[in-house]
Amino acid sequence: MGKQILFCMETKRQAATDWVYINETIKRFYKVTNQIHFEKEFLDGKNNYNSKGTTKSIQKKTNDFKQGETSVIYMGLSFLFVSEYLQAFKSDTADNFK
Secondary structure, three states, X not given: OEEEEEEEEOOOOOOOHHHHHHHHHHHHHOOOOOOEEEEEEEOOOHHHXXXXXXXXXXXXXXXXXXXXXXXXXXXXXXXXXXXXXXXXHHHHOHHHHO
């Protein structure tokens, strides 16, 4: 059983630097196995988190992932929240990060 973590970022797809920083930070501090799948969604602005296009895209990515459950993380306030989430996730399923 796998896990998909879907990161929703305020930035535009053309300026994907947020994803680069997030992905590199995760790689540096966690050893992620193939049971964890990272997916990204670019919101093109902080007020688009609940737009029709965004919710449709999130739903599609969630439905397309058949190996387990999906967690959605909305980025914007601080990367600290993601770090805390991953730390909690790590403690629950430590085997996934070995």
